[in-house]
Amino acid sequence: MYDYRNIENKVKQLDQMIIANISLDIFSIVLSLVPIVYLLSSHRYKQRLNQYFLGVSISNIFMIIGDLPDWIIRDSSKPSMKITLSVSSALFYIASAFVLYFFARYISEYLKLSGKEKKGFLTAITIVCSVQIFFAIVSPFTGAIFYVTDIGYQRGSLFLISQLVPLFCYISFTVLVIVHRKKLTRREVMFFLLYIFVPLGGGAIQMLLRGVAVVNIGVALALLFILVNIQFEHELAFRRQEQELAELRIDIMLSQIQPHFLYNALGTISHLCKRDPEKAQKTIKEFSLFLRANMDSLKTRSPIPFEKELDHVMNYLYLEQQRFQDRLRIVYDIQITDFFIPSLTLQPLVENAVRHGILKKEEGGVITIRTKKEKGQAIVTIEDNGIGIKRAGKYSNLGDHAHIGIENVRTRLLEMVNGSMEIESSDQGTTVTLRIPMEEL
Structure with a gap:
């Protein structure tokens, strides 16, 4: 049953x-x-x-x-x-x-x-x-x-x-x-x-x-x-990091538009107005673009295209070249631009190369900016044939403004794009190398 x-x-x-x-x-x-x-x-x-x-x-x-x-x-x-x-x-x-x-x-x-x-x-x-x-x-x-x-x-x-x-x-x-x-x-x-x-x-x-x-x-x-x-x-950690990065952006921006730079840029423009009005007009345009990019950086929380950062550096170098003429020569070897970088990353490094490297030599020198792709990373180098960091430190306050700017760049590179920065310097010049992972998937 x-x-x-x-x-x-x-x-x-x-x-x-x-x-x-x-x-x-x-x-x-x-x-x-x-x-x-x-x-x-x-x-x-x-x-x-x-x-x-x-x-x-x-x-x-x-x-x-x-x-x-x-x-x-x-x-x-x-x-x-x-x-x-x-x-x-x-x-x-x-x-x-x-x-x-x-x-x-x-x-x-x-x-x-x-x-x-x-x-x-x-x-x-x-x-x-x-x-x-x-x-x-x-x-x-x-x-x-x-x-x-x-x-x-x-x-x-x-x-x-x-x-x-x-x-x-x-x-x-x-x-x-x-x-x-x-x-x-x-x-x-x-x-x-x-x-x-x-x-x-x-x-x-x-x-x-x-x-x-x-x-x-x-x-x-x-x-x-x-x-x-x-x-x-x-x-919570991300918000704290955002606040710290915002403060770093402000520090870098203020360091780049110090009164002496504004006075020098305006003085150069004033001189060009008498000697070469057409070049003065172009210099005014480059100066306004430089200032605008600095102000825009305060609103930028995310990494920006490298090409945009490079344009900002080129504006800055154009202004410095109008002032120092043949003492400052620039070489661009740009092989890649399809990657992102924190805003105001190149500017402090290039400024250091100009002021504490090249211009410490009476005859001036050359700054070379290169980019290339290597093993899934974007490699950016800023190279100068100046007097080197150790000698430059003897003749300037390199330990203050420049050192803070470099450390700010290092911190923002790591936190925002997981990048790194290496510095090699000797009496023959200084090379700064940035390594930034590129998104491949």
Whole structure:
């Protein structure tokens, strides 16, 4: 005889599990909305790091939406239900790939990866996520990683791909966090690893125990962990950094339009008005462009195109050449301009080369400005054949104004574009080299 009571209890337990899974998915959507609302408020989404985090959160919601019909649809014998379940299942796998992709972009930006490391990491993640997206799209027709029958969703012969892709990504994230742990606080390391292992553990449970939906709630909770324990702290640090960088911009701008420079520029223009009115008119235009660029820098929070910064330096050098004539010669060797640099970066370095290098020599000298691309970096060099920093320090107050300007440039390069600055100097001259990672993906 059939044990109808036992069958009835099993059906009841199945119904309760389905209701629980639906409730968990709905709760996961609500949790995922929290970071979305936060990032969309006060225009926080304009920051690149926040854009990637927003991408993770939105993709997670679509992943959950794709998961819901698997629990809601009890009878998939009708063609319309099969189509609905097939589309939603494909959406689930596609969205889960985007969750991984956007988190890869997020952690890459957070750790400030650059060069070959960044390119290799993001290329690998993009490829494996694309593989999952491809099989998700073709599965409704081929049954590769899933297929739908009259009794519902079923795992396909290549289902393992959908598990190996996130496993590969999470292992990559873990390695990245461990390798770059010195860039992070212990708190950041702990919560990044927590974000990685909570969904990973949930995926292992869900793979072994069909019918238990814990991945979605795991990812949603992990997102909140990141939001509360990392994003909030990062935003506070970012605002402090913005304030410091604004103060540095003001310091540099004021140092570049000191009264003696204004007086000298105006004196040069006055002299040209009598001797060469046409050149005086051009000099006035260059002077106004120089002042405007300095004022505009106060409103510029983000890095600017290198070409714009170079134009500003050329305006400055034109003014100095009108004053010093043949004592100041300029060579431009510009091979690339398609990169970004903090505003007022070249100006202090070129000014130092002019005032503390070239003009300390009676016969003057040459300043060469070069750019080139090397190993995924933009290389900018400012080279002079002046008397060198050590000798210049004996004859001027180089330790004050010039030193502060150089350190401000170094700080802003690191904070804004993850760049670096090297200085080599001797009695034969000084070479300043800037290295700026170029965005390749």
